Amino acid sequence: MEDNNFKKIKIFDTTLRDGEQSPGASMNIEEKLNLARQLARLGVDVIEAGFPIASEGDFEAVKAIAAEIKGVEIAGLARANEKDIYRAYSAVKYAEKPVIHTFIATSDIHLKYKLKLTREELYEKAVNMVKYAKSFIENVEFSAEDAFRSDLDFLCRVVEGVIDAGATTVNIPDTVGYATPFEFFDFIKNIKKRIDAGGNIILSVHCHNDLGLGTANSLSAILAGANQVECTVNGIGERAGNAALEEIVAALNVRKDVYKAVTGINMSEIFRSSQLLTHITGISVQPNKAIVGKNAFAHEAGIHQDGVLKEKTTYEIMTPELVGRQHDELVLGKHSGKHAFKEKLISLGYLLNDEEIEKAFVEFKNLADKKKEIYDEDIDSLVAKSHHLEKYELKYVNVVCGDTVSPLSMVKLLVDGELKHDSSCGNGPVDAAINAIEKIVNSKAKVIAYEVKSIRGTAEAQGDVSITVEDKEKQISITGRSAHTDIVVASAKAYVNAINKLYIYDSNLKKSVETEVYG
């Protein structure tokens, strides 16, 4: 669709699928639904909701998103085989605009070592599986995994074959983030020439960020004729991640003169989407991250501050408001009532039900007793807590530590409403607290990452702790997060939060799935 000669770029968001493949980014169904609602507010064209064959939990999440989110295409990923495709169809069929996204690798390196197929066998498989997907659903996307390292002629033959078989979108991934912007421009331009003969096909790209070029390559592809980009909020994804949605969209907006393209993204929802993802996964963005990082609009050097005070455009190419970042700092304190608290939640973009508001408000009052000013970041942490169903609740933690004693902790946990307690020593106070909790919950999860940050850099600041735990048996890693003025308490709470998430993940797995007959 053209608008004043500007072409429309479809934004295909894969935060819930490729993004979720980031270590520690696993989300439960409720969290995925929350994020999907926000992605719909953000205005993405396609939400890739998951990989339905991967687990019962993923299947249920895709199904729930398909059933609830209207007005957006909902895609489910499937390898190029009948079982995967039928499973994806069974989950996305509830959507108003369902998409089956099927993929297979086309590079010789994948054919030889991974798939052990000849080019001819691969071609047949790709074409037949697109036909199979097409027998269920009109919108079928085909991805040639590792396309950029594939032989261009062979890739184009496969692309033409799947288009003849009915694919409505053809996606060209740089799966391993190997391309450079000039090369990728030529590559896409060549493919575009061949596809144009095929009519109304969406040409999509999917760029990984291994050399930090994910966004640059996606933008080059747009210049070369791509009309869909696949990306994730905050750039999360496999390894170094995917091209970041906020960077692509902001570049198209700020440099309209170069790209001459528009998206359907509601830019004022960008920052909120980034924040919500951070809260849900516990994975923060680096402070200097473009668009959504803490310092993305901060001017530190005196000469810059002076310039900005005289005229903003001296050092600002866009305003923070453009991407939904507000300068107003409505600071709450212990005298603030529920009304002000609710207003604040709304201004931060949280849509909580009454029970969640009540829970967050109690936590807010407790915090306000300990801390004079409550900032937006504090509210974010409170809301993160109120979002989760809790099997375990930390009631008490006490650690004796210092340079002359070995740390010893005592904890009390409510487990399904029953109070349990235990004690343990450890290598440090945090380790001691976690060991005591583990004696009660017996999760066998292993801590694989621990991060503590200060929310606002003052002495009365809260410590914001993220703990990533791994459950080898379930092959999953999950991040728990909490904030408290005492970092040992924050750590114990973050650990309990991670264990609660693991528990929810388990319950989702056990949830009965509607029996689908594979056919």
Ligand code: KIV
């Ligand atoms: O990176 C990749 O190639 C993918 C495909 C499944 C699209 O994620």
Ligand code: ZN
């Ligand atoms: Zn990918």
